[in-house]
Amino acid sequence: MKVVATNRTLQGTGASRRLRKAGQTPGIIYGGTAAPVLITLDGNALWHALKKEAFHGSVLDLEIEGATQQVLLRDFQMHAYKQLVLHADFQRVDASQKIHTKVALHFINAETSPAVKLSAAVISHVLNELDVSCLPGKLPEFIEVDLSKLEAGQSIHTNDLVLPEGVTALTHGQNLTIVTSSIPRGAVSAEAAAE
Numbered sequence: 001m002k003v004v005a006t007n008r009t010l011q012g013t014g015a016s017r018r019l020r021k022a023g024q025t026p027g028i029i030y031g032g033t034a035a036p037v038l039i040t041l042d043g044n045a046l047w048h049a050l051k052k053e054a055f056h057g058s059v060l061d062l063e064i065e066g067a068t069q070q071v072l073l074r075d076f077q078m079h080a081y082k083q084l085v086l087h088a089d090f091q092r093v094d095a096s097q098k099i100h101t102k103v104a105l106h107f108i109n110a111e112t113s114p115a116v117k118l119s120a121a122v123i124s125h126v127l128n129e130l131d132v133s134c135l136p137g138k139l140p141e142f143i144e145v146d147l148s149k150l151e152a153g154q155s156i157h158t159n160d161l162v163l164p165e166g167v168t169a170l171t172h173g174q175n176l177t178i179v180t181s182s183i184p185r186g187a188v189s190a191e192a193a194a195e
Contacts, residue, residue, distance in 0.1 A: 001054060002061045003046075003071075005039040016087075025085045029062065029071060032092035039064060039090075046085050050076065057103050059093055059136045070136060072101060093136045100170065102129045103140055105178065109148035115181035119152035127178045130158070131170040138166035145178060155180045 008019070008026065016026045025043040030036040049055045055073065062071045071090040079086055093099055105128055115121035130143060143163065145156060156179040158171050 001049070001052075001058055002063065003041065003049070004063050005041045007064060008038045008040045011038055020084065020086070025088060027088040027090065029064075029069070029090045029092060032094060034092065037064070041088060043085055046088060047083055050085065053104055054141050057101070057139070057141055059139055060090070062090060070095070072099065072136075095136055097135075098133050099136055099139065100131065100133050101139070103132050103167075104129050104142045105145050106142045107145050107147055107179065109146055113147045113150040113181070115147075115150045115152045115154070119181075119183055121152040121181040121183050123147065123150070124180045124182070125178070126180060127176060130161075130178075132163075132167050133170055134167040138164065140164045140167060143167075147179065150179065150181050152181055152183050 005027065008015075011026075019026050019040060020043065023043050025041045025046050027039045027041055028036055029039060059070050059072060061068050070093050072093055073088065074091045075089040077086040077088075078084070105125075107123075107125065110116060110123055113123070115123065132139075132143075134140075143161065145161065147156070150156060155177050157175045157177055158169050159175045161169065161178070163169060
């Protein structure tokens with residue numbers, strides 16, 4: 001995805017407030033060997049881009065006055081009740097160095113899993129994103145979690161995931177739970193009463 005920005009020289013609360021009133025969003029680019037750069041982005045375009053999942057989990061091409069560099073969205077601040085992005089932080093990435101970021105998890109085949117189909121179990125998502133490490137070119141937009149073999153009372157952990165080539169899950173030696181399936185208490189007592 002491509003993002004267009006311009007350099008900004010003024011900083012501080014007053015300057016940022018004037019930018020926001022003009023429909024612009026202040027931001028910053030940091031990381032790598034270069035010095036941090038203050039930027040301005042189109043507030044409306046950024047608002048709509050933030051609604052896309054790919055914008056959060058992809059390496060972006062940021063163009064500043066003709067020069068393009070690869071960045072990751074690291075943080076952003078929203079207004080409490082207005083449709084307004086207050087600030088955005090981007091980090092430069094080097095194609096030869098691994099990056100550490102979060103990737104969204106997509107859950108598939110929940111409706112066809114034996115836990116739901118045969119046991120009427122409830123599937124609970126414990127994690128919705130996973131910390132990963134990889135080269136910028138290998139960064140996946142999302143990781144699929146296949147629930148087609150999930151039985152009632154079972155769980156899926158990080159060691160059960162099939163990660164894309166070159167992507168490592170950062171779990172600090174723990175086998176984190178991603179999904180659990182359980183039969184609701186009311187359903188168990190109804191089955192016991194029927195017996």
